[in-house]
Amino acid sequence: MGQAIAFYTLAAFILGFAIMVVSTRNTVHSVLFLVLNFLFVAALYVLLGADFLAVIQVLVYAGGIVVLYLFVVMLVNLKRAPEAHEDPHRRTTLGFGLGVAVLLELGVIGAYTSTQVPAPVAANAAMPMAGNTEQVGWLLYTSYLIPFEIASMLLLVAMIGAIVLAKREL
Amino acid sequence: MITPTHYMLLSAALFMIGVIGVMVRRNIIIIFMSIELILNAVNINLVAFSAQLHHQIGQVFAIFVIAVAAAEAAVGLGIILSFYRNKETVNIDEMNLMRW
Structure with missing residues (x-):
């Protein structure tokens, strides 16, 4: 019961802040709502x-x-918001329609696949320790060592690319 | 009783808010934030199934998703800054330099 109350409260906050992120005019407010959304997630x-x-x-x-x-929002001078001037070629309704189409596709996929929930499997017997952090770290440094190193390589490349x-000029 | 289906519905709703944000808004910074919302929806799904199956692999993959999201944000915001320096705008409709 307590879990259900917590879930519905958190879900309401997550969805509400997500809608605020997408719909607010002021970009700085949008970023601040994004922080709240991440905290509730x-x-x-x-x-x-x-x-x-x-x-x-x-x-x-x-x-x-x-x-x-x-930082980027404050470096970029947004005196005139992109939504301020009307563009006759812009079709907002089409965007909403495509979003609803994506939701329908998700619903169809869910209806065809989620009829049976997979049964809980036994915890990994080879995992020698208890505790969430220990288990995640154990998996990261044993079974998923190569993807972990590739992720670090990706972050290095992204850092160089961003610089x-x-x-301004190289 | 909260089942994984509840988490999947929450994730689908968050995903759809992100998709509508990408399609409707014209400010490219807000479009990037919508992409972050979409990645968060995927993470909620992964963690919900990780909790359902009592196995931590879902959380490991969520960590990889967060790493890729950080890389994407850094490179994407770099592109936004250099674009703004050239054209003095963040309107996505004016990013048609390489359009056929």
């Missing part, structure tokens, strides 16, 4: 028992990525 992860991922969400998303967005793109 982190709370949802805690509800699901993924403590380590909740901490990562707060540190990387709410702390890192959003600050990057804020090259944003520098």
Whole structure:
């Protein structure tokens, strides 16, 4: 019962802040609603028992990525918002229609596949320790070591790419 | 009782808000934020199934998704900055330099 109340409260906040992010005129307000949205998603992860991922969400998303967005919003001078001038070729209704079409596709896929929920499998017997952080770290450094290293390589390449793109002249 | 179906419905709704944001808004910064919302929807799905199956692989993949999202945000915002320096706008309708 308590879990249901927590889930519905968090879901309402997540969806409400997501709608605010997409619909607010002021871009700075939009970024701040994005922070709140990420914090509530982190709370949802805690509800699901993924403590380590909740901490990562707060540190990387709410702390890192959003600050990057804020810097860019403040570097970019938005005296005249892009939505301010009318464009006759723009079809907003078409965008909404395509969004609803995506939702319908998701619904059809869900209706055909989610009739049986997979049964819970036994916890990985080879995992020698308890605790969420220990288990995630154990998986990252044993079974998923190569993807982990590739992810670090990707971050290095993205860092160099961002510096090259944003520098005025090389 | 909260089943994975509830989490899938929440994830689908968040995904659709992100898709509508990408399709309707013209400010490219808000479009990037909508993409972050979409990636968050995917993460909620992964973690919900990780909790359902009592196995941490879903959380490991969510960590990879977060790493890729960080890389994407850094490169994308670099592109936005250099574009703004050239054309003094962030309107996506004016990004038609390479359109056929």
